[in-house]
Amino acid sequence: MIGHNHRYWWYDSRFSIYGFNAFRSKVGQLEAQVFQEKNAQSLLTDNMQTFLNAKQQYERATTAIDKQTAIAAWQTALNQFEQIPGQTLAGKTVQNQLDNYKREFQEVIGLAAGNDRISALITAARQFSWQAAKAGQNPPHTVTEWRQIENLWIEAIERLKEIPSKDVADYTKTQKLLAIYEANLGQVKVRRQAEADAVEALERAQREIESLLASIPADAHDGERNRVLSQLQSIIHQLEKVQNGTTTYLKAQELLLSANNKLRQLQIK
Incomplete structure (x- = not known):
């Protein structure tokens, strides 16, 4: 139990x-x-x-x-x-x-965003450079037009300068573009200054021509003739400053031909 x-x-x-x-x-x-x-x-x-x-x-x-x-x-x-x-x-x-x-x-997302930004900057720079190159075709251009072209090159350059140097691959590529763009900008500045100088030289020559025509007497004596010769030579000097490729070049060449002919006529007398 x-x-x-x-x-x-x-x-x-x-x-x-x-x-x-x-x-x-x-x-x-x-x-x-x-x-x-x-x-x-x-x-x-x-x-x-x-x-x-x-x-x-x-x-x-x-x-x-x-x-x-x-x-x-x-x-x-x-x-x-x-x-x-x-x-x-x-x-x-x-x-x-x-x-x-x-x-x-x-880190990858940041890099991707950085790459997208760099691509956008390069694209923008190329667009500005294309517009600048297109606007610069078929010269001569006025000072205002050259300045607008100059500003387009500056915009392209500023975009490239925003690309950081730490991105070695794109930075090397953009430095090559930057060198080309800055060289083009330099040429545009030279052309713009040449145009400004040409316009100024032509205007000065035209003022001297008007002054000369208004002051030549009907019966000029030797002293008066020498003054006219001197003034003609000054006019010729101003007209010779007008460079080829500027908007005033053809007009300057026309006046230069007349001034030289008049100078020769007075020298023969």
């Missing part, structure tokens, strides 16, 4: 309904944890491949659209990493590296 009670006591403590349910609950929890760990590990493995593929896609991208597509995939992968439960081994593993992954991504 004692043995029989002892057996029931042992049975009750080890295999009671309460004990069985508790045991089954524990097993269920363990199974759920195992499932969660497997699922988390699967998510980590799959997303890690997506993450690496996105990085490679970005590195190989040659167009702005391809780069943006890769960046979007990269961002999605980072978001998926955060969805892995932190209490799992896989979650703890990725959490240790996630800050580094995010930091790297932000």
